[in-house]
Amino acid sequence: MARERFRKHINKLEDEMMDLGCTVAAAVGHAISALKNRDVDAAKKIVNDDMIINRKRWETEENCINLIALQQPVASDLREIVAIMNIITDLERIGDYAEGVAKIVILLGKEPLVKPLDNIPQMAEKGLDMLNRSIKAFIERDSDMAKKICDEDDEVDKLYDKTYHELLSRMIAKPDTITNATYLIWASHNFERIADRVTNICERTIFLVTGSMQKINVSKY
Amino acid sequence: MEFKTSIETFDLNLFYGDFQALKNISMKIPDKNITAIIGPSGCGKSTLLRCFNRMNDLVEGTRLEGRLVIYNDKRLGNVLANDIDLIALRKKVGMVFQRPNVFNLSIYENLRFGLCIHQMLSKKDEILAEIQNSLEHVGLWNDLKDKLGKNARSLTLEQQQRLCIARVLILKPEIILLDEPCSALDPMATLKIEELLRILRKEYSLVIVTHNMQQAARVSDYTGFLYIGELVEFGETTQVFTNPKEKLTENRSILLWQENASENT
Numbered sequence: 287m288a289r290e291r292f293r294k295h296i297n298k299l300e301d302e303m304m305d306l307g308c309t310v311a312a313a314v315g316h317a318i319s320a321l322k323n324r325d326v327d328a329a330k331k332i333v334n335d336d337m338i339i340n341r342k343r344w345e346t347e348e349n350c351i352n353l354i355a356l357q358q359p360v361a362s363d364l365r366e367i368v369a370i371m372n373i374i375t376d377l378e379r380i381g382d383y384a385e386g387v388a389k390i391v392i393l394l395g396k397e398p399l400v401k402p403l404d405n406i407p408q409m410a411e412k413g414l415d416m417l418n419r420s421i422k423a424f425i426e427r428d429s430d431m432a433k434k435i436c437d438e439d440d441e442v443d444k445l446y447d448k449t450y451h452e453l454l455s456r457m458i459a460k461p462d463t464i465t466n467a468t469y470l471i472w473a474s475h476n477f478e479r480i481a482d483r484v485t486n487i488c489e490r491t492i493f494l495v496t497g498s499m500q501k502i503n504v505s506k507y
Numbered sequence: 508m509e510f511k512t513s514i515e516t517f518d519l520n521l522f523y524g525d526f527q528a529l530k531n532i533s534m535k536i537p538d539k540n541i542t543a544i545i546g547p548s549g550c551g552k553s554t555l556l557r558c559f560n561r562m563n564d565l566v567e568g569t570r571l572e573g574r575l576v577i578y579n580d581k582r583l584g585n586v587l588a589n590d591i592d593l594i595a596l597r598k599k600v601g602m603v604f605q606r607p608n609v610f611n612l613s614i615y616e617n618l619r620f621g622l623c624i625h626q627m628l629s630k631k632d633e634i635l636a637e638i639q640n641s642l643e644h645v646g647l648w649n650d651l652k653d654k655l656g657k658n659a660r661s662l663t664l665e666q667q668q669r670l671c672i673a674r675v676l677i678l679k680p681e682i683i684l685l686d687e688p689c690s691a692l693d694p695m696a697t698l699k700i701e702e703l704l705r706i707l708r709k710e711y712s713l714v715i716v717t718h719n720m721q722q723a724a725r726v727s728d729y730t731g732f733l734y735i736g737e738l739v740e741f742g743e744t745t746q747v748f749t750n751p752k753e754k755l756t757e758n759r760s761i762l763l764w765q766e767n768a769s770e771n772t
Contacts, residue, residue, distance in 0.1 A: 289698055291705055292725075355748045356724040 292357045296366060299353065300425065302346040303370050303377075307421040309339055310377045311414060313384035314480060318410045320391045321473060322403065332388035339381035343374045350374075365497060369490040373424065376483040380417065383476040383483075390473045399470065400456050400463040406474050409445035412438070413480035420487040429495040432488035436502035442481035443506045449474045478507055508742065510537035510729075512578055513682060513712040514559055519573035519587075521554055523566065528554045530736040531573075536682075536729075538578075541704060541713045543727035543744065545720060547763060550733045552716040556684050559714065560600040561586065561593055579681060598625055601675030605687040607667030609659035609674075614651055617659045617670060618642070621678045641673040645703060665696035669703065676707075683707065685715040689722065701726045720764050724748050732756045 313332055320328040350371045353359065359367055387410075416435050423431040453467045453474075482505045493499050514536040521529040528551045536542050536559075544552045557563045558575060575586040583596060610617050618638045622628050628637060638655070642648040647669050651657075659670055668688060675683055685704070689697040704713055704726055717723050723730055723744070730747040732740045732755075740747060740756040751757045 290702060352745050352749055356744065358721050358725070 289357075292353075292359070292363075295349075295353050295357065296359075296363060299346065299349055299367065299370050302342070302349065303374055304421060304425065306339065306342045306346060306374055306377050307417070309342060310381045310384070311417055311421075313339065313381050314410070314414045314417065317384040317387040317391075318407055318414070320388055321410075322407055324391065324394065324396065326392055326395060329388035329391035333385055333392070336381055336385040339378055343378040343381075346374050347371060362494070365494050369424070369494045372490050373487050376486045380480050380483050383480050386476040387473050390469045390476075394466070394469055397466060400460075400466040401452065401470070403470075404452075405445045405449050406470065406477065409442055409449070409474065410477040410480070412442050412445070413477055413484065416442075416481055416484040417487075420484045420491070423488065424491045424494070427491070427495050429492045432491040432495075433502055436485045436488045439481045439485050439503050439505055442478055446474055446478040446507065475507070478505075481505070482507070508729075510535075510540065512536065513538040514714075515576050515578070516558070517574040517576075519555075519558060519575060520571070521551075521558065521563065522568075522570040522572075524568040528736050529558070532738050534731060534738055534741050536712060536714055538712050539708060539710070540728040541708050541715060541726055542729045542731065543723035544714065544716045544731045544733060545718070545723045545760075545763070546733035546739075547759065548718060551736045552718075552733055553686055555733065556686055556714060556716045559586070559682065559684055560597050560602055561591070562602065564593070577682070594625070598678050599680055600682045600684060601678060601680035602684040602686065603668070603671050603675060603688045606691045607664055607671050609662070609667050609670055611658065611660055613656050614659050614662075614670065615655040618674055618677050621674060625678060627678070637677050641677040642670075644676050644707070645669040645673045647673065663696075665692055665699060668692065668696075668700060672703070672707075676711075680711065682712045682714065685713060687717055687719075688715065689717075689719075697722070718763075718767075720760065720767050732760065734759060 313335065316328060316332050319325065320332060350367050353367055416438055419431065420435050423435065450471060453471050457464045457467045485503050485505070489500065489502055492502065512535040516532050516534050519529055519532040520527065532555060544555060546552050554563060558571065563569045563571070571587045573587065577583050577586055577599065580599060583591060583599070586596060610620065612620070615638065618641060619634055622634060622637065628634050639648055639652070642651060647666060650666070659667065662670060689700050692700060701722065704715070707713060715723070715727065727744045730742065730744045731738055732747065734755060740751055740753045742752065747756065751760065
């Protein structure tokens with residue numbers, strides 16, 4: 287088969303992207319647990335391990351650039367490499383959101399929370415589930431699934447909305463809770479952004495399958 | 508850049524009469540890899556390639572200076588020396604040309620020819636075994652095993668070029684020089700020959716001259732960029748094509764790339 291070597295390189299890029307996706311999903315999962323359990327040690331590990339995510343992203347990006355420079359991909363091959371380059375950037379940013387939550391866990395320490403976490407873990411779990419399915423949709427070239435995942439971002443936005451307004455009310459009622467409440471808003475916002483990045487990943491799947499670049503769901507935030 | 512060296516040149520200069528075509532070329536060709544030599548037309552790519560098996564001797568008025576060593580065979584010594592055994596050199600360093608230059612003979616005779624010249628084998632069954640082996644190496648055996656008596660010129664151009672490579676392989680060389688080996692082929696045949704070269708690199712050191720930058724990028728492990736007879740840059744292909752060290756490589760390679768792209772549209 288002509289260009290067998292090229293195909294192997296593209297498959298390797300997909301493997302690297304999936305590996306990065308798994309590492310990032312694990313970081314998000316750990317961030318959720320660290321926040322729920324107020325586990326500062328676990329949070330410190332997430333912060334330290336973010337450099338693994340960054341390194342993997344740079345390596346894959348370099349491999350994408352090399353493949354474009356050396357193998358002159360066209361059509362769906364080119365779209366796939368461009369899509370992977372964009373997806374790994376989104377994945378790396380999702381890793382940063384997990385790191386952001388971990389830093390807030392460290393800042394909070396053992397200080398009592400201004401309110402129970404309530405919707406925050408639920409919102410985070412929803413984003414994590416969307417993330418895992420978005421990678422699957424890419425690998426399976428399932429643009430219908432990708433569109434569906436994009437629509438689910440509205441649920442995350444609603445949960446964030448609710449959390450945000452609750453925390454705002456608390457701050458107005460009890461100004462001495464502003465610092466604590468702000469930390470929780472930051473954590474929530476990090477989780478909310480994960481879902482936004484997932485919609486970007488889904489848009490790349492749609493681009494790969496259809497060749498058309500389109501914004502599927504514009505997040506409120 | 509760590510690699511085992513197959514060929515090394517030391518201050519190689521080549522003159523065609525008063526014209527200096529190669530200037531102080533000192534480079535190492537890695538063993539069991541593909542090295543591409545690229546550069547604009549007339550920069551000395553083919554001239555350099557032809558130094559490796561002294562093909563330039565056929566051009567009147569050629570004068571060589573410097574040293575050129577092929578490792579793994581100390582008997583050859585300096586390849587540029589006057590008293591070198593050219594037949595032994597060209598057996599060790601085979602060459603494939605731009606257009607498939609099969610002889611107007613049967614496929615069998617095309618392959619047997621070199622064995623006879625070098626008096627390598629005489630028994631018919633041994634010759635046939637070598638013919639089979641070389642044709643298998645280039646992916647032609649299954650197609651041609653029942654047609655060995657057919658005239659080689661009746662084959663497609665891609666098959667003819669594969670046969671030319673088989674004709675080199677049958678002499679058990681260590682190094683294969685390829686001078687624009689795909690320039691007469693269509694894009695699909697080109698890609699197939701490139702795949703073949705990637706397979707051959709496991710056993711042979713290959714040096715390819717090409718004016719096609721994209722081909723050099725696709726197929727080679729190392730790249731040398733020649734400009735007006737000088738080796739401007741030599742390095743891993745990935746590095747030369749994505750992050751050249753020399754500004755001249757960067758500027759000229761962009762121009763060459765664009766030139767190639769416009770040729771292909």
